[in-house]
Amino acid sequence: MASKAWGGRFGERTDRRVERFTESISFDRRLFEQDVRASTAHAEMLAHVGLITADECQQIVRGLSEIKAEIEAGTFEYTLEREDVHMHIEAALIDRLGDVGRKLHTARSRNDQVATDVKLWARDGLDRIDANLAELQRAFVGAAERHRDVILPGYTHLQRAQPVLAPHYFLAYVEKLARDRDRVADCRKRLNVLPLGAAALAGTTLPIDRNHVAEALGFASVAANSMDVSSDRDFAVESVFVLTLIAEHLAGWAEEWVLWSTQEFSFLALPDAYCTGSSIMPQKKNPDVLELIRGRSARVIGSLNTLLVLIKGLPLAYNRDLQEDKEPLFDAFDTVEACLELAAVIVAGATLRADVIASRLDEGFLDATTLMEYLIKEGVPQRSAHEVIGHLVGLCVRQGCKRLADLPDEEFPKAHPSLGAGVKDVLGVANAIKAFQSYGSTAPAEVEKQLAAWKTRLA
Template structure:
């Protein structure tokens, strides 16, 4: 950059080609790091004063100048300049414009390499915390939906074929569990991220008597990076963060697909709020679940960001390489995309309702009680494989007779299939009886679901 080559890089005899300035600039997207950059610079200046490299008055001037620059940026009045390349140089140059040589002292004992890594970690840490809050909000929405639909039984599916009956709350809690694992991954990622890069300088550290631990305390990092050569090339935290975001997006896409199906006329299980649906430009009857479809679709963007980052760092040698400038846009986009999806997902869950009457109309179809009846035989001493075959033959008999429920078979037909299917058999038939029969931990047994709802309500502060 022309400004940079003259103001910061005495090695160069001429300014930078304007085409190179346009090609290498990052201010168009990294200016969103301004708060983190200023926070890191304030902590750095305070440390320099503590160790005697800056005077207290110089530190005061720098901190005040940075505060004024922050206010100017927040008000939209700061003149970001392309020739100053990035947010870090724009802020530092503005400080020098204000303070002259005092401003030039700020960059003592640091490089843009460790400065960028610190800013990006601070930004990512804040973003991880926001995502965690959004995940908790969505968990609360699912738990509330479970409360609203207590006692509602729905078909559970495998291979998109009716399998066994489950409580609707049990289904909602399955999503809560997935989101809980996402939050756990976020916490693990945050812990590994929370190591201070600043003080590594360009790659080898510095000969000046800095206090990195003091900076770490001020910026709320839990540790200080132990190897200066590793610092400026490390983007593990960015890759890991976006991997976690990709997992969240995958979970959201799976849920969105399920609810898109449930909202169709063919299923008729779910009523979606008008506020999150759109109509058709030609078909007046249409109510399209556009928000759910876009949530399902935007997983592609997040996976794309992850792929970009994985390829970006492939084969890079140690220390900083300019390739790493390309890490920010996919990182920012992944966070922006997932945060927006989570916000709308909570709105959908809060506003949706199950159509209990429509579900009940066909609930007894599909032999959802077949497995429970098989387990009734097992309890009477019949081997599992034998019991499986017996109930399978009874389902086949229903098919041949053109009936859709095991309960429509006669007592004689049950007894003929296996003598163990005698008195008490009909107490296991029907969806409601099948649900009542469950008893294992984590199952859809009503008492288990109630216990899990209560556990999550306490955990989420509901």
């Protein structure tokens, strides 16, 4: 079975298989709100410059509003013949208004219409992502306040390295998310340029006012080159790149908390509402949500790869390949938004097991670097001090001491004359924490400043 092609150029009807192959209404229908918003602004501009009358504009705007209400109510009918959401809305308007509805497409093409709608959708999406990032930041700040006095082992190579305050640890994620928010803002700035008015690729001979539309839709400026804007999907690729970095940050955090919630670590109690059980082992409490957050980063990375390959080698200006940009764009936004929403409530509901952490805090010689820097303050070169403390750690291992402080007092001056009575003041994780001084470190005073600053910024 075949159907009628769009427009008057064709002498035979479009094959049904082509309709099925080329349709995008199955996924681009979610652009309906943006399409109505952009079409309304376009109609108002056409009236502003005299290409349609004020009465025609009112009819069009009212008709678009009615169509939007039908779509929202679920009563709007979709068909393959009308291909995409843009043609559905325009055809429905023509069904209502006849020739008045046919005037809506004056001075625009589906090329610039689609680009405008997708930009509006992505801009809305970036705003939601930013709000979700801020909510997750607030959750981490809340966790920092709840665990203000907890000392954690810090890791490099997943080996115990130095002690850190728990608020310092939580604020590390706040900083990562701040960079993500900066990238979202930068991406939004480059995205916020109006394509509408480029028409198919060369612009239009009609006396339109693109700045009028830009102002109505909240765009900061209008695109300066009609050929570029017809083919530009940089904003889609950049948006998904930003989302990919967010997904990677979430995956790293999820991996860490999966480990910390194991019996082997026992650092973290996850809220029951975000864990699942086993179909066969009744004792299990599995961190499935964290594992899925970690796993779904793969989908976002896949969306980025799809878009990068999609635009590779495309000539100017518009090519139908660009229809394939929407599904990876939509999926990346949907995935990251869902992950951020769940991440915030998990962070807000999780609790560090302070007693378990404290019971094993002396393991791993977390104060070794502090003791090395004590020697440096005494005038010993760093490399020499490193070797001396390394010798003491080795001595502990051979003698079965868990802590440097467990060594006999006489071993310290034997290792180096500068390791006198004052050495005990820097041994142990509590003393090591107090010894930190540098800006941005885990020094208690520095951490308090950073925590106060973030509370103010996120208020």
